[in-house]
Amino acid sequence: MTDTVRFAEDLGLQLRQRREAMGLSKKDLAERAGKVREVIYRLESGEESTISSLMAVLRALGLTMRLERAGLPTMEEIAERFNRDEDADEDTGGGHAA
Template sequence: MSFMNDDIRLMTELGEAIRAARVAVGMSITELADQSGRVRDVIYRLEAGKDTSLTSLFAVLSVLKLTLRLEPAGRPTLSQVQARFGLDDEDE
């Protein structure tokens, strides 16, 4: 699961990682909502990178058996900037 080693700097990237984790374990949005004690809209919002409560985030991460780790961000690499903004060598 490559999302596990990705640097997440944006809410949309967090949402993509949560969705990838849910899909990887074969869980539907409804199942994740039920097991985390949240409504489906919370899961949709998280996966879309929208604002939700930290309580909801941690409930969902717990069900998916994921944790957060905070590290100094530093500067993004050139490849991270290119990936984030959809740039390739021709755009330079």
């Protein structure tokens, strides 16, 4: 797994995919990380959490984080992000009225 993460939601998606690939429930991961289940929900949804919680969850998933100089997001990354937001709106009924 070497995907570029530019948004909190991207990180959450990567964490969820890794957890599911390992066959872990949110409860299982929380126990492995020594955190409460709410931490897993927050991180996977891209919400605020502490750095120490993120690091504990990464360790529990067998992951590390590498920082590198970032350029601006590509047009493809921006388009993908906006498409994902629109898909989420449609799934929750929060779409725009025609």
